[in-house]
Amino acid sequence: MEPETREEPEARDEPEAGDEQGCTVYGFYDQDLTHKTILVGDSGVGKTSLLVQFDQGKFIPGSFSATVGIGFTNKVVTVGEVKVKLQIWDTAGQERFRSVTHAYYRDAHALLLLYDITNKSSFDNIRAWLTEIHEYAQSDAVIMLLGNKADMSSGRVIKREDGERLAREYGVIFMETSAKTGVNVDLAFMTAAKELIGRCLELPKEPKFQINDIMEQKPQKSGCCGFT
Numbered sequence: 315m316e317p318e319t320r321e322e323p324e325a326r327d328e329p330e331a332g333d334e335q336g337c338t339v340y341g342f343y344d345q346d347l348t349h350k351t352i353l354v355g356d357s358g359v360g361k362t363s364l365l366v367q368f369d370q371g372k373f374i375p376g377s378f379s380a381t382v383g384i385g386f387t388n389k390v391v392t393v394g395e396v397k398v399k400l401q402i403w404d405t406a407g408q409e410r411f412r413s414v415t416h417a418y419y420r421d422a423h424a425l426l427l428l429y430d431i432t433n434k435s436s437f438d439n440i441r442a443w444l445t446e447i448h449e450y451a452q453s454d455a456v457i458m459l460l461g462n463k464a465d466m467s468s469g470r471v472i473k474r475e476d477g478e479r480l481a482r483e484y485g486v487i488f489m490e491t492s493a494k495t496g497v498n499v500d501l502a503f504m505t506a507a508k509e510l511i512g513r514c515l516e517l518p519k520e521p522k523f524q525i526n527d528i529m530e531q532k533p534q535k536s537g538c539c540g541f542t
């Protein structure tokens with residue numbers, strides 16, 4: 315759904331964070347970088363609501379119409395004394411926009427993949443979303459799995475442990491959020507920002523999470539997830 319702030323992004327050809335170069339200045343994290351962060355997941359899981367809660371600190375129930383295409387909001391997150399610029403893209407969850415949103419995966423430094431804890435199919439579709447991410451996103455992108463609508467305890471059909479287990483299986487970060495109450499919303503973006511800084515400063519520069527390895531893992535590696 316559409317957040318209120320809309321502008322066209324500047325054309326940027328220079329290296330961005332997550333690239334092999336251009337991530338640090340004299341060994342320190344380069345605070346001028348802008349990290350492209352994308353919200354993905356089935357239609358109605360709460361992507362727009364999560365972004366509006368993070369950006370404006372409010373929840374407007376049922377007020378959005380389904381997102382058409384894609385839009386973004388710029389936010390600066392402070393991690394300790396470091397400022398991390400996030401350009402957060404809200405994608406349309408509807409299948410008919412999938413080819414449009416795929417085009418944005420390639421430049422994403424972080425992907426926040428949402429399901430709705432009250433909607434089983436949104437959870438069942440997570441594996442397919444991760445397959446798409448594997449196909450279109452950079453292999454070292456930060457990936458987080460978020461079980462949204464955590465405030466709706468009476469309608470819950472997906473246990474927290476199920477989300478945790480799936481995240482562990484794919485080696486991605488997990489948390490439950492509520493765009494309504496704001497629970498873990500700042501934390502989710504803060505965690506993504508911390509991971510982005512961490513990956514930037516890692517020496518040697520090796521991706522922590524190799525979704526390629528995960529997706530191509532052979533069954534003979536039984537008993538071990540092999541993810542870090």
Ligand SMILES: Nc1nc2c(ncn2[C@@H]2O[C@H](COP(=O)(O)OP(=O)(O)OP(=O)(O)O)[C@@H](O)[C@H]2O)c(=O)[nH]1
Pocket residue numbers: 315316355356357358359360361362363364374375376377378379380381382405406407408462463464465466491492493494495
């Ligand atoms: N109770 C509750 N409702 C939520 C929460 N997040 C979103 N909603 C509601 O769920 C519905 C869908 O939310 P959206 O933010 O529009 O979902 P979306 O993922 O952006 O949907 P698309 O744009 O179609 O991809 C709206 O009625 C929201 O008010 C939440 O954390 N708790």
